[in-house]
Amino acid sequence: MFNKLHSIAALLLISMVAAATELGLQGKTRISRYATNTLVESRLATTKITVEFMNEMDCATIRGFTMQLPINGRVTNLVVETSNECKMTSDVKTVLDAQEEFHTQSSAGKPAALLQAWDATQYPVWVSLPPLGKTTIEITFEELLARANYEIPFQIPLSPGQPVDELTMEITVSEPDSGVTSFDIEPLAASRAVVEIAKQGQVSASARLELSNVLLEDDLPRLIRASYDYDPAVMPRGGIVIGSGACVSHLFNPSSLLDTPIPKNIVFVVDTSGSMSGQKLADAKAAFEGIIQTLEDDDYFTVHTFSSEGTEKSWGPSKATSFAKSDASAFVKELDAEGGTNLNDAFLDAIGRAKTIQAMAEEGDYQLVPIIMMLSDGQATEGVTNRVDIARAVRESNDDVNAKIFGLAFGSGADLPLLLGIAIQNQGRAIPIYEGYGDSAEQMEDFYSAELRRVLLHDLTFNIASDVSVDSQTQTSFPVFADGSEVFVRAKPKSEEFFQGSLQIVANAISSSGPQEWIYETSIDDTDHPLVMPFKNRECVQSFAHSKIVELLNFREAYASLGDELNEYAGLISGGDVDTAAAVGRASDLASDIKAYAIDLALDAGLVWPGLTAMVTIENDACAAFFADGNKICSDGDGDGHGDLDGMPMEEDEGAAAHTSMTASDRSSASRHVATNTFGITLLSFATAVLMWVMN
Secondary structure, eight states, X not given: OHHHXXXXXXXXXXXXXXXXXXXXXXXXXXXXXXEEEEEEETTEEEEEEEEEEEEOSSSBEEXXXXXXXXXXXXXXXXXXXETTOOEEOEEEEEHHHHHHHHHHHHXXXXXXEEEOOSSSSEEEEEEEEOSSEEEEEEEEEEEEOOOBTTBEEEEEEOOOSSOEEEEEEEEEEEOTTTOOSEEEEOOOSSTTOOOEEEEETTTEEEEEEEEEEEOGGGOOOSXXXXXXXXXXXXXXXXXXXXXXXXXXXXXXXXXXXXXXXXXXXXXXXXXXXXXXXXXXXXXXXXXHHHHHHTOOTTOEEEEEEESSSSOSEEEEEEEOOHHHHHHHHHHHHTOOOOSOOOHHHHHHHHHHHHHHHHHHHHHHTOOOEEEEEEEEOSOOOSSOOOHHHHHHHHHHXXXXXXXXXXXXXXXXXXXXXXXXXHHHHTTOEEEEEOOSSSOHHHHHHHHHHHHTSSEEEEEEEEEEEESSOEEEESOXXXXXXXXXXXXXXXXXXSTTOOOOSEEEEEEEEEETTEEEEEEEEEETTOTTOTTEEOOOTTHHHHHXXXXXXXXXXXXXXXXXXXXXXXXXXXXXXXXXXXHHHHHHHTOSOHHHHXXXXXXXXXXXXXXXXXXXXXXXXXXXXXXXXXTTTOOOBOOTTSOOOSSOGGGOOOOOOOOGGGOTTOOGGGTTHHHHHHHHHHHHHHHHHHHHHHHHHHHO
């Protein structure tokens, strides 16, 4: 009973401490230095973030801030060091265990740090600062980069969103295998924030920024965007393998060998129900007008809208001539919104339209790849409304068309779980489109441009074979491959085994000239082989876990919507092992199995993941000796150390929503983070009272 209550109280207190950053006592603690150092080598971006805190009080206190990381970044290390040379490393634990460990250390006034994740981009950090001295934390995160839209983008956590005495940023890109043909960093609005960029020859580039006395008024973004590119012609035909015995990542990009795109048979389906009125419809119009103008000359396209009926208005089909694109754009411009949401008939009508054009193509003996791109902002309210019935009807109707179905879930009211399930069953993909940040139309256009604009391959599959059995792998089949992009496939051997001997990766796909095959062969222990790059630390293992967890949790969300309809797709969970997939498919609680697997992956790879794991410092003997007697705890600014923690001095954290530089993939967190702070301030004294009751 005691342990349970203690855990509850600790969880409440630590959560509320994050909120208490709004109640800071300015000047008593401060960030004296914030530095980021990023090195990009062989597509691995490693960033070290160093934050120095000064505590000028004669008592210990807790300081918090929220760090915004790229959506594909993975925190790999957390180190704390104090003025008296106490140095603490960290470990990844379940969220509750990590919170308990932090509370044990910080409640005694000892140095400690806890790093969690609100979501895929927002990482709150709490640091327990000993009195009268400097405490430095170093956070390392890694990101395996990939090409999209003819560039390799990455992001740097430029600012903690709080005043800083000294701020520096250093970036180095070094790509000796593929080279560096371009390097860019987004301009900063702050007039005195000028990034110095230098390019060294054809294989590297660098950038540096240095500022002093940074204030909130300087309006520095939490994240700054950078990108570079290379010439795909230097990529070997079979791709590049990054990895070694414990894991391999296969980077595949044959775009330089594929000059001719495959014409699309694409049906754009736009929700014009009443809930789309206003800004949503304006964003949808702007996006689809722009998308239509980028269609290739040989594409065929149709536009149809739906609300209470599966088709309210339609345009096309037509080949994408200049006149047709202009006429279709005019059609989109005149759309209005009213009525309910008939998702079932909208999907079926779209499949019917795609089927008509496919039949025409077959008669004319030319190739088109059928694609449906659905935008919707709501749940089904008209016609068939049961999710399982809708998904089953879509799958059955699409059996002889094989259209790749892509779903854009617009806003918080959209049925993303259903769209995810339909995408899984119909060789597509579904993503959220966030509203309220002024760039919803841009998010839609970016998705189309990266995924569908110029299709070079469709039905791309990979098969990985080795002398050692592959235990698990990430996604190995892709509906389409677009120009300007890349594909990564990752695999791990069975537990306690390592890849060794021969390694063969075979890619098969359909191009404009018909079936294609690419073969990559090497020996994994041939360290001199030019196409095998060694990975550092546990990057390959962590990138595998990151990719796999994303797939698992997307599947789990879809499964919550469609249940047993997705059992036959459970191979996603097992990494392709048929026997394991069948067993998982018969499991009584598939959703729980998925979460358990995801937690195991995160713990094994040392990943901090929202709702699953957190990273906390571990006290060692040397540091325990320094702080054997503990320290006074600041309370209401008087430092009496009697545990009245509701007045804990924390510096101000404006929250990610204060910055408009968030990328399309970073949207979901800001409003929830601000809401957590507001709610947390109200409950902080309650959490403290519970904790004091349990401790006494």
